Amino acid sequence: MNTMLRIIGWLGLVLTLVPSLLFLFDAISIESLKLAMTIGMVVWFSVAIIRNRLEPATD
Amino acid sequence: MVTDSKPTAVEATRSDSKVNEYEREPVPKNAQKGAGKFWGMYAGEHAAGTEFMIGPLFLLAGVSLQNIVWGLLLGNLMAVLSWRYVCVPIATKARYTLYHHLEKIAGKWLVLLYNLANGLLFCFLAGAMITVSATAVGIPFDMTMPTTDDWLPNSAMFVVVVLAVGLVIAIVASLGYDTVAKFANIASPWMVLVFLACGIVAFKQLGAGSWEELNSIWTESIVFAQDGESESTMGFWSVFLFAWFCNAAMHVGMADLSVFRFAKKASAGWATSAGMYVGHYMAWVAAAFMLAAQIKLNQDANPVPGPMANNVVGLAGVICVVVAGWTTANPTIYRAGLAFQAMAQTIFPNVSRFWATFTAGLIATIAGAFPAFAWQLLGFVGLYGTILAPMGGVIFFDWYVRRKGDVAAFHDSAPHTSFSVPVLLAWLIPVVPAFYLIVYQGYTAVNFVLPCWLITGVLYLVLSRKPSAS
Numbered sequence: 001m002n003t004m005l006r007i008i009g010w011l012g013l014v015l016t017l018v019p020s021l022l023f024l025f026d027a028i029s030i031e032s033l034k035l036a037m038t039i040g041m042v043v044w045f046s047v048a049i050i051r052n053r054l055e056p057a058t059d
Numbered sequence: 060m061v062t063d064s065k066p067t068a069v070e071a072t073r074s075d076s077k078v079n080e081y082e083r084e085p086v087p088k089n090a091q092k093g094a095g096k097f098w099g100m101y102a103g104e105h106a107a108g109t110e111f112m113i114g115p116l117f118l119l120a121g122v123s124l125q126n127i128v129w130g131l132l133l134g135n136l137m138a139v140l141s142w143r144y145v146c147v148p149i150a151t152k153a154r155y156t157l158y159h160h161l162e163k164i165a166g167k168w169l170v171l172l173y174n175l176a177n178g179l180l181f182c183f184l185a186g187a188m189i190t191v192s193a194t195a196v197g198i199p200f201d202m203t204m205p206t207t208d209d210w211l212p213n214s215a216m217f218v219v220v221v222l223a224v225g226l227v228i229a230i231v232a233s234l235g236y237d238t239v240a241k242f243a244n245i246a247s248p249w250m251v252l253v254f255l256a257c258g259i260v261a262f263k264q265l266g267a268g269s270w271e272e273l274n275s276i277w278t279e280s281i282v283f284a285q286d287g288e289s290e291s292t293m294g295f296w297s298v299f300l301f302a303w304f305c306n307a308a309m310h311v312g313m314a315d316l317s318v319f320r321f322a323k324k325a326s327a328g329w330a331t332s333a334g335m336y337v338g339h340y341m342a343w344v345a346a347a348f349m350l351a352a353q354i355k356l357n358q359d360a361n362p363v364p365g366p367m368a369n370n371v372v373g374l375a376g377v378i379c380v381v382v383a384g385w386t387t388a389n390p391t392i393y394r395a396g397l398a399f400q401a402m403a404q405t406i407f408p409n410v411s412r413f414w415a416t417f418t419a420g421l422i423a424t425i426a427g428a429f430p431a432f433a434w435q436l437l438g439f440v441g442l443y444g445t446i447l448a449p450m451g452g453v454i455f456f457d458w459y460v461r462r463k464g465d466v467a468a469f470h471d472s473a474p475h476t477s478f479s480v481p482v483l484l485a486w487l488i489p490v491v492p493a494f495y496l497i498v499y500q501g502y503t504a505v506n507f508v509l510p511c512w513l514i515t516g517v518l519y520l521v522l523s524r525k526p527s528a529s
Contacts (some may be wrong), residue, residue, distance in 0.1 A: 013252055016375065020256035024263045034373030037256065041249065041375045048245040 002051065009047035015040025081320070085154035085470060091323045097330035100318075103247030105338025106254055108191040108364070108384030109184075112436050113305075114346030115362030119207065119284050120437070121291035122298055124277045130295050131343065134302025135335035139328075141303070141310040142319075146451070147328030149458050150319035152466050157316045161450060163469070164457050168478040171402050173450055177308075178398030180443045182419055185391040186426025189228065190433040192384030193221045195365030195377045204363040210431035221428045228385060229420020232392040233413045243386035251337055253372065253379040258345025260371045264352040280351040284360035293437075297503060301437065302339060304508040307444030311512055313451035388423065395419035438497070441504025445493050448508055449486055452516030460520055481522035489514040 019036040022028045028036070081090065117127055153160055162170045194204060197220045205213045212218045231239055267273035282289045293301070309315045310331070319327060349367045354360050356370070368376030396416025403410040426432050432439060462469055493507040 013248060016249060016252045017256055020259040020372070024259050033260065037372050037375035041378060044249050045245070052241070
């Protein structure tokens with residue numbers, strides 16, 4: 001469970017950075033970039049909060 | 060901040076309210092940490108809300124791109140070397156907090172005076188962070204953003220937003236901010252990536268295909284921002300000195316003795332390079348590009364972080380501005396509160412940390428309503444270093460010249476006095492004239508940090524020679 005959440009969290013970070021590189025190389029529009037980064041943010045923080053809540057149980 | 064979810068003793072020195080470990084004793088071997096803990100902590104801590112201001116202020120000051128690239132590269136290198144070879148070697152030998160170390164040299168009453176100066180300066184710094192956060196929070200309310208001409212609050216809405224942001228930060232800090240410290244640890248890697256993404260997108264928006272084109276666009280941005288002029292108030296040496304000394308209180312000023320006393324080896328000092336080259340290089344350049352892109356696309360030279368971040372990466376950027384301001388203003392207010400509490404407790408022993416921190420938060424909130432502190436951040440940071448860093452000179456010269464690095468003798472020694480007049484004179488003799496020249500004559504603040512540090516250290520040796528001999 002924790003490993004899966006960690007991977008999803010990393011995907012959130014990927015969605016935060018990679019769209020800017022795609023925008024740099026004209027692969028996506030600025031609107032898509034903003035949307036992807038917003039999704040990345042939601043994913044990263046959601047997973048972090050869930051992991052934080054699960055942590056005492058796994059301890 | 061480190062990226063672990065649990066606060067560690069290393070973090071505790073910066074933040075945690077409960078874990079005040081080894082405050083009056085050397086950190087024992089079993090509590091010492093490897094260098095890894097420090098890399099993440101410094102990378103996160105220096106990706107702060109104020110980084111969104113500093114880069115754009117370089118553009119407004121007319122700094123050439125070449126001077127930014129080289130000045131920051133070399134200035135940050137000097138900052139890292141100052142940590143590694145000035146602060147950390149003493150920290151890993153003495154293993155005391157700054158306050159306990161200084162108390163042994165200067166006495167507890169002088170340390171309290173230093174604490175007061177420290178606390179007040181922290182409040183104004185936190186005020187600038189609150190202003191930064193408010194510019195992002197105000198976006199959905201259609202708040203009129205302050206401009207660089209506004210030194211006073213520019214609208215009732217701005218005051219309301221600053222008060223709301225400031226009060227939330229003050230209350231959370233007063234309650235003890237373990238939760239915020241945890242949240243900051245979570246947000247830290249994300250914030251660093253958002254800074255990088257902002258820089259990449261802004262660079263693309265500038266549309267430069269070569270260094271020459273980028274330089275040309277940059278110069279045009281300066282000309283636009285300066286209403287047709289192209290006057291630089293900061294050359295290479297100014298940028299170099301600013302990068303070196305903007306954290307002077309932490310490295311040559313020895314505030315980070317409190318952090319690195321937990322390091323196993325002095326080589327942990329290299330971890331500060333993460334903070335310097337992520338926060339004070341990448342983030343400053345990214346923020347500067349954001350303003351240049353805003354000028355190019357919107358013909359708007361107002362360096363307000365919220366809208367700038369919104370222009371390049373949208374909601375993620377806006378949230379990043381709020382989070383970066385919040386997570387860094389919070390510990391700053393907390394530290395100011397501790398300093399005030401220590402001061403107040405000498406007269407009123409029952410003063411609680413809650414009220415001391417809340418008072419610090421209120422002062423910071425009031426300061427945050429005055430955009431002047433944010434616009435004058437470059438000068439303020441230099442003034443902060445000029446006032447606080449010289450005490451590090453006392454510690455440095457005391458350690459290497461008077462005590463010859465004798466750890467055992469230092470640990471066994473008791474303070475000579477509860478208020479050292481030689482240390483006070485050594486501190487004030489260079490700092491008071493420097494303060495006058497900076498504040499009333501308009502001299503560049505960072506130029507005074509090193510001279511004041513050296514003069515204070517040497518004066519301390521001269522003025523305290525007699526008691527030492529006796």
